[in-house]
Amino acid sequence: MRCEGKMARIHCKITPLSVYLVVLATYSTLMMLACLENEQLERMAKEHEQETAAPLEEDMTIVRDRRSQHGRWLRSVDDFFRRMGTLETTCSKMVSLGGTYCRRALDNNKVVCLDEDVTLKSNNCTVYSFGIGADTTFDDQMNYYGCDVFMFDPTVNPEAIVSTNLEHERFHLLGLDIYRYNRTHLNVYPDGINENITGEFDTYDNIRRRLGHESRPVHYLKMDIENSEWRVLPDLAKGGKLEGVRQLAIEIHTMDIIRAPTHQVLPLLRHYWQVLEHLTRLGFLRAWYRPNLVVETMYHVPGENRSIATCFEVLYLRRGPVY
Known part of the structure; x- marks a missing residue:
């Protein structure tokens, strides 16, 4: 193709309208970009x-x-006991002390952890044993180990207690509760003799005060107080009462669910769990669990041919974080 002649000139005339259109287009473009950026x-x-x-x-x-x-995770009876049996920590040096055989099974024995971080130092340890039921085998062995053992039970006759070291263990006809009171108990012995025993109950703080132990740490605390733990534990969890306790052994009783109406069983178990969670907040972790297989305390699962032990032994070790 061939082009001849002068190059054509293009004349552009700028008018107010063209300026407005250019500005409008620029503004629209910027607004669109801004909207896209915001989106x-x-x-x-x-x-x-x-x-x-x-x-x-x-x-x-x-x-x-x-x-x-609120225990929302707890939707069945099995949930409670399964979680209770799930240990939160381990003990590499666990020993069983005391106990007697009942119905071919060892009963009233307790376990002690000898791991370095929670161990009880011989000749420098204090044990409080609440609830002995006239069986002092555990307390005797703790005394042999070298601990100062203090026994408490308002329901037994001191003369009926067989202990080789009773003078060292300092038995007190005294029970643990959240307030102070006296109560009369009727004890029935195997030989048919009945005896009324007036027992005194007091708070943990008052008991320590009465013994002059306000500044003395209790290293091992054992409680077998027949269902009263649900009142006592929340009180113990307050005000630093468990300060110094390294090991906490409890026989836990949940047999109230046996006679409770079906619709009240789970609320009861949720309440129990909330009470026990007070211990977790203080750093106590479950290291041992053993159900007590006693026929009278078995819960028969409705509609199923099986039963669950409602009483069990638990050992807590204080080694978790406090929250």
């Missing part, structure tokens, strides 16, 4: 919120579950 930022924010909300919600669930304010 992108909002989308990124939502994505970030979704990514962080799940872990946060999970963490809060763990905290709520750990403290178990």
Whole structure:
């Protein structure tokens, strides 16, 4: 192709309308970019919120579950006892002390952990033993180990207690509760003799005060107080009462669920769990669990041919974080 002649000239005339259109187009473009940027930022924010909300919600669930304010995880009787039997810590040097055979099974024995971080130092340890039922075999062996043992039980005749070291263990006809009072008990012995015993109950703080132990740490605390633990434990968890306790042995009784109406069983178990969670908040972790297989305390699962032991022994070691 061939071009001839002068190059054509293009004349551009700038008018107010053209200026307005250019400015409008530029403004529209900037607004569109700004909107896209805002939408992108909002989308990124939502994505970030979704990514962080799940872990946060999970963490809060763990905290709520750990403290178990409402026990929402507990939806069946099995849930309670399965979790109780799930240990939270281990002991590499566990020993069983005391106990007597009843119905071909060892009863009233307690376990002690000798791991370095929670061990009881011989000749420098104090044991409180609440509830002995005239069986002092555990207390005797703790005394042989070198601990100062103090026994408490308001329901037995001191003369009926067989102990080779009673003078060292300092038995007190005294029970543990959340207030001070006296109560008369009727004891029936195997030989058919009945005897009324007036027992005194007092608070943990008062008992320590009466013994002059306000500043003396209790290293091993044993409680077998026949269902009264549900009143006593919340009180012990307050005000630093368990300060110094390294090992806490409890016989736990939940046999109230046996006679409770079906609709009250789970609320009862949730209440029990909330009480026990007070111990977890103080750093006590379950290291040992043993159900007591006594026919009278077995819970028969409705509609099923099986039973669950409602009384069990638990040893807590103080080695968890306080929260």
